[in-house]
Amino acid sequence: MKKMSKIVSLAMAAALAAASLSMSASADGEDKIEIAITGGGEDSMQLNTATGSYLNGLSAMRHLYEGLYKLDANSEISLGQAASVDVSDDKLTWTFTLRDDITWSDGQPVTAQDFIYGFDNLAAQGGDYCTILSDVAESYEAPDDKTVVIKLKQPCAYLPSILAFPSTYPARQDYVEQYGDAYATDPDKSVYNGPYEMESWAHESEVVMKLRDDYYDADNIQVGTINWELITEESSALASFESGDYVYSDMCPDEEKPRMEGNGLVYTEGDNNYCVMFNLGENGNDVLKDENVRKALSLTIDRDRIMAIRGLNDEIGVTLVCRGYVNADGTDFVDYCDPWEDTSAYEENCETAKQLLADAGYADGQGFPALKYIVNNDSRKEIAEAIVNDWKEVLGIDSITVEKVENFSAARRAGEYDLAYYGWYMDYKDLSNMYSTFINTESANSFYHSDDYDAAYAKAVSADTEEGQWEAYKECDAILAKDLPVSVILHSMNTYLFNDTNYEGLVYSCGNYVFTYLKAL
Secondary structure (H helix, E strand, O other): OOEOOOOOOEEOOHHHHHHHOOOEEOOOOOEEEEEEEEEOOHHHOOOOOOOOOEHHHHHHHHHHOOOOEEEOOOOOEEEOOEEEEEEOOOOOEEEEEEOOOOEOOOOOEOOHHHHHHHHHHHHHHOOOOOOOOOOOEEEEEEEEOOEEEEEEOOOOOOHHHHHOOHHHOOOOHHHHHHHHHHOOOOHHHOOOOOOEEEEEEEOOOEEEEEEOOOOOOHHHOOEEEEEEEEOOOHHHHHHHHHOOOOOEEOOOOHHHHHHHEOOOEEEEOOOEEEEEEEOOOOOOOHHHHOHHHHHHHHHOOOHHHHHHHHOOOOEEOOOOOOOOOEOOOOOEHHHHOOOOOOOOOHHHHHHHHHHHHHHOOOHHHOOOOOEEEEEOOHHHHHHHHHHHHHHHHHHOOOOEEEEEOOOHHHHHHHOOOOEEEEEEEOOOOOHHHHHHHHOOOOOOHHHOOOHHHHHHHHHHHHOOOHHHHHHHHHHHHHHHHHHOOEEEEEEOOEEEEEOOOOEEOOEEEOOEEEOOOOEEO
16 A cells, blocks of 8 residues: 555754764764654554555665665665566566675575565465565566566566565565564564664654664665654644754645745655545445445535645546556546546536435435544544535535544554545556555455456556556546545645755655665755
């Protein structure tokens, strides 16, 4: 998922760099840096590779585990645990040979069977990414301890991106089976094959990671300790960054971002959307299961006003996916699709919405039930309150309340909401990554199920031409525009704070952050 509760910050006591940074000597005598990080709360620190879907946990897993591929110091996909890969002439069979020097943190060698078990466990657990590999892979096997063979349904140029994503990392069967639901919830309930191992986890407070001396590239890594603090207050994160405690934070209140431009704020490509999610599951209020009600609510969101409130170089969202995905003819996919609604005709949309709401039995908002709209931080609460105000002013609905909840991701998974903030960061550069988030699984976003959508998505991922693929994804987008499990508001830029005066080497890609390559200047 990548779901947008994907917030982590890398932090370090920069002002005390000489005095308070703990240094430890590496095997070759090079000193290691101790850094501290701060960011999303406890519930988003999900470290089970089969089920984790929030950026906080996904980014942490990129330090604790490693796949056949990894994000390298240049933000490119390169071989990780694999020493080499051989691709057949028809591009359907990928044969990986593992490195000879890879081990788990308990000293056991990483084997090809660990990857196969990881793939199987991913599919069995039914998490948000449970089909990320099976969507493209026909089969996979380990003919011996050093060889992983993946056979594809059709050529897939983005397979390295999938295999660099934490969901497809290996897993040790003995630990998964021993600890069950508690797997990877404490340092001793998992083993690690990445550059770091978990030393401690003070729940609701901090995760501490230590560089593994036996990691094959440890001598080239300067960061020896990562103190990954778990907080949710954006204002606190900003204050600590400004005081020099933190090197990195992507928690900066939106209203403070103009002031922070030139003072550490970085804008980068978003690859994400910002939506209102409707709960269509068993726990959701029946009023939202009426398409006319959902459409009325969507049409009356004043997106221009939301853009002005944020002031963050956003683009109004008219499709699920953002701009930046271009076909061979040079056409952006956003322009290839039909817009979900004409956002330039706001007044006309409001009149249409009033009629739709009246047709549903709630003229002027009369009798509309009380609903809870949940968010996970103050900035999103402000936007949600502006949206709720639109519904009140235009439709007469005054029974929707906004609540910031600490256990946001858990509440979303459990369906403990009527409406919720929803956003998705692209995990890799392919349209499948965005549209896969609404296929029929137990954890489908909005608890949305559509056989027509699933069929269109299946056509898209199996298409052997770009035209066929794009037509099928266009069909997916049109079905979502009609069914409205979410209302797309905007596509945003990403922002984060980074002290590039004293540090370099931060890797940031599709909302994921890797601190392994950080160096002090």
